[in-house]
Amino acid sequence: xxxxxxxQIAAETKERLVIEDNYIxxxxxxxxxxxxxxxxKYFPIKDGLLQRVTGHIKAVDGISFKIERGTTMGLVGESGxxxxxxxxxILRLTEKxxxxxxxxxxxxYDYTKKELQAxxxxxxxxxxxxxxxxxxxxxxxxxxxxxxxxxxxxxRNEFNDYINDIxxxxxxxxxxxxxxxxxxxxxxRQRICIARALALNPDFVVCDEPVSAxxxxxxxxxxxxxxxxxxxxxxxxxxxxxxLSVVEHxxxxxxxxxxxDLVEFGRKEDIFRMPLHPYTKALFSAIPVPDPTAKINRIxxxxxxxxxxxxxxxxxxxxxxxxxMEMCKTVVPVQKEIEPGHYVVCHLYNDYEGA
Amino acid sequence: MKDxxxxxxxxxxxxxxxxxxxxxxxxSRENRRITDQFEKQNKRKNVPESEYTTKMKNPANxxxxxxxxxxxxxxxxxxxxxxxxxxxxxxGKTVGIVGESGxxxxxxxxxLMKLVQRPQGQxxxxxxxxxxxxxxxxxxxTPIEEMYNIRGNMISMIFQEPMTSLNPVFKIxxxxxxxITLHSLDLFHEEMKAAEKSVSNVxxxxxxxxxxxxxxxxxxxxxxxxxxxxxxxxxxxxLSGGMRQRVMIAMAIACNPxxxxxxxxxxxxDVTIQAQILxxxxxxxxxxxxxxxxxxxxxxxxxxxxxxxVVMYAGRVVEKGTVFEVFKDPAHPYTIGLMAARPGINKEVxxxxxxxxxxxxxxxxxNYCYFRDRCEKRIAACxxxxxxxxxxxxxxxxxxxxxTEEEYRND
Numbered sequence: 001x002x003x004x005x006x007x008q009i010a011a012e013t014k015e016r017l018v019i020e021d022n023y024i025x026x027x028x029x030x031x032x033x034x035x036x037x038x039x040x041k042y043f044p045i046k047d048g049l050l051q052r053v054t055g056h057i058k059a060v061d062g063i064s065f066k067i068e069r070g071t072t073m074g075l076v077g078e079s080g081x082x083x084x085x086x087x088x089x090i091l092r093l094t095e096k097x098x099x100x101x102x103x104x105x106x107x108x109y110d111y112t113k114k115e116l117q118a119x120x121x122x123x124x125x126x127x128x129x130x131x132x133x134x135x136x137x138x139x140x141x142x143x144x145x146x147x148x149x150x151x152x153x154x155x156r157n158e159f160n161d162y163i164n165d166i167x168x169x170x171x172x173x174x175x176x177x178x179x180x181x182x183x184x185x186x187x188x189r190q191r192i193c194i195a196r197a198l199a200l201n202p203d204f205v206v207c208d209e210p211v212s213a214x215x216x217x218x219x220x221x222x223x224x225x226x227x228x229x230x231x232x233x234x235x236x237x238x239x240x241x242x243x244l245s246v247v248e249h250x251x252x253x254x255x256x257x258x259x260x261d262l263v264e265f266g267r268k269e270d271i272f273r274m275p276l277h278p279y280t281k282a283l284f285s286a287i288p289v290p291d292p293t294a295k296i297n298r299i300x301x302x303x304x305x306x307x308x309x310x311x312x313x314x315x316x317x318x319x320x321x322x323x324x325m326e327m328c329k330t331v332v333p334v335q336k337e338i339e340p341g342h343y344v345v346c347h348l349y350n351d352y353e354g355a
Numbered sequence: 356m357k358d359x360x361x362x363x364x365x366x367x368x369x370x371x372x373x374x375x376x377x378x379x380x381x382x383s384r385e386n387r388r389i390t391d392q393f394e395k396q397n398k399r400k401n402v403p404e405s406e407y408t409t410k411m412k413n414p415a416n417x418x419x420x421x422x423x424x425x426x427x428x429x430x431x432x433x434x435x436x437x438x439x440x441x442x443x444x445x446x447g448k449t450v451g452i453v454g455e456s457g458x459x460x461x462x463x464x465x466x467l468m469k470l471v472q473r474p475q476g477q478x479x480x481x482x483x484x485x486x487x488x489x490x491x492x493x494x495x496x497t498p499i500e501e502m503y504n505i506r507g508n509m510i511s512m513i514f515q516e517p518m519t520s521l522n523p524v525f526k527i528x529x530x531x532x533x534x535i536t537l538h539s540l541d542l543f544h545e546e547m548k549a550a551e552k553s554v555s556n557v558x559x560x561x562x563x564x565x566x567x568x569x570x571x572x573x574x575x576x577x578x579x580x581x582x583x584x585x586x587x588x589x590x591x592x593x594l595s596g597g598m599r600q601r602v603m604i605a606m607a608i609a610c611n612p613x614x615x616x617x618x619x620x621x622x623x624x625d626v627t628i629q630a631q632i633l634x635x636x637x638x639x640x641x642x643x644x645x646x647x648x649x650x651x652x653x654x655x656x657x658x659x660x661x662x663x664x665v666v667m668y669a670g671r672v673v674e675k676g677t678v679f680e681v682f683k684d685p686a687h688p689y690t691i692g693l694m695a696a697r698p699g700i701n702k703e704v705x706x707x708x709x710x711x712x713x714x715x716x717x718x719x720x721x722n723y724c725y726f727r728d729r730c731e732k733r734i735a736a737c738x739x740x741x742x743x744x745x746x747x748x749x750x751x752x753x754x755x756x757x758x759t760e761e762e763y764r765n766d
Contacts, residue, residue, distance in 0.1 A: 078625040078626075078627060078628075079596075079625055185713065215455040215456055215652065216455065216652055216654075216693060216696050217455060217692065217693065217696045217709060217710040218455075218709075219696070219697075220696035220697070220698075220707040220708060220709040220710075221709040223698065223707055224706055224707055224709060227706070242625055242626065243626075244626065245697070245698045245699055246698055248698065249698035249704075249707065250698075282627060283627060285630075286626040286627045286629065286630035287626055287655065288629070288630075288633075288653060288655025288656045288658065289655055289658060289659070289699070290654040290655045290657075290658045290682065290694060290697060290699065291658055291682060292658045292659070292678040292679055292682050293679070293682075293683075294658070298630060298634075300627075300631060300634060301627045301630075301631075304595045304597050304598065304628065305595075
């Protein structure tokens with residue numbers, strides 16, 4: 001009896017630890033530079049003497065979206081909702097757990113190490129913190145030029161001119177070449193980070209909270225720069241930020257993440273005109289408006305985000321949701337298309353027949 | 356700070372940034388001489404009360420900053436972090452202080468607490484009048500010893516980074532208890548106070564300990580922590596960012612302070628948590644009837660919370676007024692720029708406005724409007740001395756040559 005129950009427990013645990021990897025494979029459409037399908041990234045929790053895996057942190061739990069060429073997608077959510085992990089997993093900076101990432105129609109995770117290296121210049125990332133993402137021991141020309149040389153973007157005799165060119169495009173002066181990161185202010189460092197990413201002629205750039213660490217006026221400069229560069233080099237951005245007003249300014253499409261799920265996704269205009277998911281609504285109402293006369297109907301979300309290691313059953317948002325129904329506590333909602341291109345994952349819209 | 360100057364004028368910047376060893380040595384020796392004098396003043400014992408008590412100019416104010424100068428004597432020169440700041444905090448009101456990093460907003464509040472890094476940082480000139488009820492302190496002259504009675508008890512502070520300002524090795528309960536034990540002694544521990552033991556030696560009796568705990572739990576409930584009994588026994592690392600900030604607020608209000616200084620209380624938090632925390636602060640302000648000095652760089656937070664706004668730039672107040680005045684018709688070009696630079700929901704702009712140039716080097720500030728070199732509305736008069744404060748209305752004033760006193764009179 002005891003033997004059996006032990007085995008049962010073991011089986012149950014095993015079941016829990018298996019990461020489901022079932023999705024309908026995508027058909028590539030050349031309109032999109034990036035297609036993400038049911039992408040999952042679980043981090044194992046190890047415990048005990050033998051460091052057995054006892055559970056998973058479900059950082060990204062099955063997200064799907066597509067980004068058109070030359071557009072910007074904004075990814076918003078509270079800290080810990082998995083937006084940064086999503087960005088990194090898409091670039092294969094960490095390995096995925098399940099799902100599909102198609103970049104220019106090819107699965108990023110099918111590349112061998114060598115092939116991946118060859119494709120790397122096309123997809124770049126700008127990190128959040130310009131203070132810790134620049135090597136303090138390298139001069140600026142090396143920080144920007146190291147990868148250019150490695151990938152042989154330009155012939156050796158044109159190297160210097162090329163670096164100067166990139167620096168000028170990003171608002172840096174040529175005499176900054178020989179300086180070290182500590183000699184620059186926050187805004188300038190972020191320009192260096194942008195220059196480093198752009199030096200490789202990428203098609204797609206993940207911007208991981210590029211303006212969060214900066215002052216308001218510098219923030220405006222960097223946002224303007226990013227938008228100018230997008231026009232100039234026909235870039236596609238995945239813009240990760242927790243600041244909704246910045247995301248609204250820069251994005252064409254917006255995805256809202258909560259606890260590893262993409263709860264709402266659609267064009268910017270649609271989402272701001274008609275936010276559907278209760279979480280999106282609450283998020284929007286929480287933005288402070290710089291107008292003392294404005295009366296906003298604040299929807300306050302109670303409590304804080306549950307642990308992604310043990311997310312609530314059913315809809316993950318039900319513990320904090322104001323329009324929580326009985327059904328939300330048990331049944332996992334599925335993605336519904338409410339308007340063309342406007343998706344939501346919420347039981348409130350179950351009866352809604354697609355437009 | 357040093358690199359701020361890079362873009363302004365390349366060659367000049369490198370020259371003036373360079374200090375030979377001898378020069379540097381000379382500066383530090385001179386600094387030592389000056390700061391030693393200040394320290395002597397600060398450390399005196401048995402200072403007569405008449406020396407640091409004063410009178411409020413307006414009895415409706417809890418704090419009056421009057422021409423405050425706080426300087427830092429660094430090895431590369433004197434940094435005038437706060438250079439002639441004047442504003443008032445009325446009773447029961449919220450005053451928001453806005454500005455970019457390095458504009459001196461935090462140093463202003465630290466001066467009020469006398470927590471500026473000593474001996475380099477010193478209040479050089481000016482008065483900070485604080486109405487403590489029975490007497491009015493001039494904080495600038497108050498000796499350190501006397502400050503222990505004011506800090507935490509009458510003025511308390513909520514810091515930006517709740518993780519670094521809570522002690523990781525003590526439980527939440529212990530940390531809040533300590534504040535109450537140290538400051539609200541008269542509430543719980545009369546016999547000990549009668550014995551006039553020094554504050555740090557007091558060991559509260561069992562009954563008073565229970566009362567202190569009850570007070571702590573009450574405070575935790577007040578800031579919206581549902582399971583206060585459980586949180587009382589937790590360590591800071593077990594709490595989320597929003598919960599930690601609540602604990603910080605509970606700690607700040609534990610002694611019913613007259614003034615709460617909130618130094619970027621929500622900058623490290625998410626929008627949804629930020630909304631919760633701001634809600635709590637608003638409610639509490641009315642409940643315990645205190646004033647709030649809210650320091651932030653987020654204009655949205657100020658608009659929602661504050662009654663008065665003070666805009667600071669490079670250590671000086673460039674504009675102040677009621678929240679309606681400043682947001683409806685901002686006068687100073689810097690305020691206007693700051694508002695235009697922020698992307699807003701439902702604010703359709705192709706390009707964000709960005710203020711050209713950078714904050715000037717705080718060492719050797721020029722004797723003209725500090726914003727002159729970045730200003731797009733610069734006129735001939737701007738080459739003159741630093742502009743005087745000009746009143747646009749009884750409550751709204753601005754330091755800019757674009758405006759004249761007559762305009763107000765005509766209105």
